[in-house]
Amino acid sequence: MSRLSIDRLHVGYGSTGVLTDICIDIEAGEILVVVGPSGCGKSTLLRTLAGLLTPTSGQILVDGRPITGTSGERALVFQDDGLLRWRSVRRNVELPLAIRKVSKAERQTRAEQWISQVGLKGYENHLPRELSGGMRQRVQLARTLAGTPRVVLADEPFGALDAQTRTTMQRLLVDVWQQHPTTVVFVTHDVDEALFLGDRVAVLGKNGRLKTVIESPAARIPDADSKAARTEILGAVAA
Structure with a gap:
């Protein structure tokens, strides 16, 4: 904080x-x-x-x-979810960790923890087009917080x-x-x-x-x- x-x-x-x-x-x-x-x-x-x-x-x-x-x-969250349409839910959530060169194993573990936290367990491999608007915003929230912003x-x-x-x-x-x-x-x-x-x-x-x-x-x-x-x-x- x-x-x-x-x-x-x-x-x-x-x-x-x-x-x-x-x-x-x-x-x-x-x-x-x-x-x-x-x-x-x-x-x-x-x-x-x-x-x-x-x-x-x-x-x-x-x-x-x-x-x-x-x-x-300091992380920005927008009305437009900004998800990469060709990346799965898991890989979207992993994105800020990948940019910081966090190891693959840790990226996957942390992404799955946050996906579960926002109530999307079981949707890890879905693409954004397969999700509702509310679900996409959940992914955006998980992606934002996975990067541990202050x-x-x-x-x-x-x-x-x-x-x-x-x-x-x-x-x-x-x-x-x-x-x-x-x-x-x-x-x-x-x-x-x-x-x-x-x-x-x-x-x-x-x-x-x-x-x-x-x-x-x-x-x-x-x-x-x-x-x-x-x-x-x-x-x-x-x-």
Whole structure:
């Protein structure tokens, strides 16, 4: 697990500013969920945290060290599962380990452990086209965590799933996170998802500024009363 410290972060494309003066600390092992209107910079924030974008000014520290580029310690998870269609489930999960030149025997052992962890035991040799959308997202989660990242950066990974599958994936993520704690920054448009998953919910405004950060009263508690927090978040998003 790593602690992230975002200090006066500005990010832009050319002369266009996207994120402005973002300041927030994300504790090791915390799930921070980021919400906001389309185009407010949520995905830009994740890509900057991943080291794919360079800040215009300000800085991001990981355990006190500035981000200077990409790192296997920070893993991105997307709405598009990004699986290699010609590789089996097992070989997709092995991919980050293969890149790091982990031995074949260890790759297979760790891949099978994670495949079982996400509930896909028996599907090791299936190709992505033989799986449902929810199953492919399970493979993506297993592949991400097999690489043992200290920070997971998730960009609306469940956004394309139907409601029932989405709920299942939310609970799976929580189960896995509780057994294998890591720091998570999770972007979503769904306020209920944000309140269920996040210890805190950060709201970005249309101008790319951080408007508010709200403690979630419903973090990992199914059917918890979060009406007041939900109203506060929706009000901040709409303002």
